[in-house]
Amino acid sequence: MQLRFHKRIYTDAAVKKAVDAFAGIAAVGLGEDGDYITAEVEAVSPEPGEDVAGEFDNYVLGETISAMRGES
Amino acid sequence: MPAKKGGTRAAASNVAVEVAGGAAVVVVHKELYPADVLFGTAFAFLDRAFVHLDVVDADRTRIELTARPGVDAATIGGEFKNELVTQAVRLKLAQDTGEVRTMIVGRAIAEAVPIEQPPAFSDRIEPELPPEVAKILAEEEDALDFLDDPLGIAVPWEDKYGKDKPAPAKDGDGAEKAP
Numbered sequence: 001m002q003l004r005f006h007k008r009i010y011t012d013a014a015v016k017k018a019v020d021a022f023a024g025i026a027a028v029g030l031g032e033d034g035d036y037i038t039a040e041v042e043a044v045s046p047e048p049g050e051d052v053a054g055e056f057d058n059y060v061l062g063e064t065i066s067a068m069r070g071e072s
Numbered sequence: 073m074p075a076k077k078g079g080t081r082a083a084a085s086n087v088a089v090e091v092a093g094g095a096a097v098v099v100v101h102k103e104l105y106p107a108d109v110l111f112g113t114a115f116a117f118l119d120r121a122f123v124h125l126d127v128v129d130a131d132r133t134r135i136e137l138t139a140r141p142g143v144d145a146a147t148i149g150g151e152f153k154n155e156l157v158t159q160a161v162r163l164k165l166a167q168d169t170g171e172v173r174t175m176i177v178g179r180a181i182a183e184a185v186p187i188e189q190p191p192a193f194s195d196r197i198e199p200e201l202p203p204e205v206a207k208i209l210a211e212e213e214d215a216l217d218f219l220d221d222p223l224g225i226a227v228p229w230e231d232k233y234g235k236d237k238p239a240p241a242k243d244g245d246g247a248e249k250a251p
Contacts, residue, residue: 006127035127054122054138061123065111 001053004036005060014063015039018056026052089149095138096121096149102131105156110135112159113152121148 005015015037019028025047029040039060043052090097100110110133114123121137128134137152139145201209221227 003124004126006125008127009125009133057122057124058118061114061125062118065115068107068111 001041001049003039003041003053003057003060004033005039007035007037010037010060010064011067012037014060014067017063018059021059022052022056026056028056089153091146091149094145095136096145096152098135098137098149098152099128099132100135100156102133105160106163109156109159109163112162113155116155116159117148117152 015030019030019039022028022041025043025045027042027044031038031040039056041049041053041056043049045052088099102110105113110125114125114135117123117137119140120143121139124136124138126134126136135152137145137148139148224232
């Protein structure tokens with residue numbers, strides 16, 4: 001499942017942190033498409049792929065907000 | 073009051089909510105809800121929905137809330153709008169009271185700082201004394217020796233009143249024993 005993160009909202013560091021955090025749960029391929037960072041998320045764990053992608057999406061947002069608040 | 077109702081509808085139209093296929097899509101204008109408000113609101117929904125933000129144009133942001141199992145998408149869309157208002161008020165209050173809060177915390181920290189400790193005895197500066205007093209003190213200090221024992225305090229009891237030496241007679245002892 002492909003997720004697209006707009007660079008005006010999400011940070012590159014947040015996406016990379018999420019990739020590291022999901023290392024044992026999903027295989028994530030990163031790329032770029034104009035203003036977007038693309039992430040191809042494939043679940044490695046038995047959980048449904050859509051749920052894993054959704055959790056990945058939330059994780060990236062959480063990391064972006066934490067960075068914006070100066071928490072990380 | 074119709075005028076007020078009309079105004080509310082007009083404002084609400086700037087925050088459109090669409091619900092389709094278990095997901096609610098909200099589009100907000102950044103002049104109404106700045107990034108801080110939007111992120112704060114999105115953060116509050118991470119436990120109930122998968123939240124994805126996207127840019128519509130320079131002024132508008134699209135928020136897609138895919139409801140988690142057991143959560144109604146329409147409900148979550150409405151709650152998201154409410155939370156936007158809550159966060160906007162919170163931000164406004166934070167901005168309005170920021171200076172006062174900084175002053176209160178600053179004063180609390182200043183009062184919590186311990187008072188400077190008095191200098192150690194060895195570091196104390198001797199007060200200025202009149203020359204004659206200082207001279208007497210200096211002479212006494214020179215004359216003092218820790219080995220001096222003018223009152224015989226350091227002499228052991230055995231040496232002073234041992235078995236061989238008679239204990240000092242008390243008044244009255246001799247009078248009783250005399251025949």
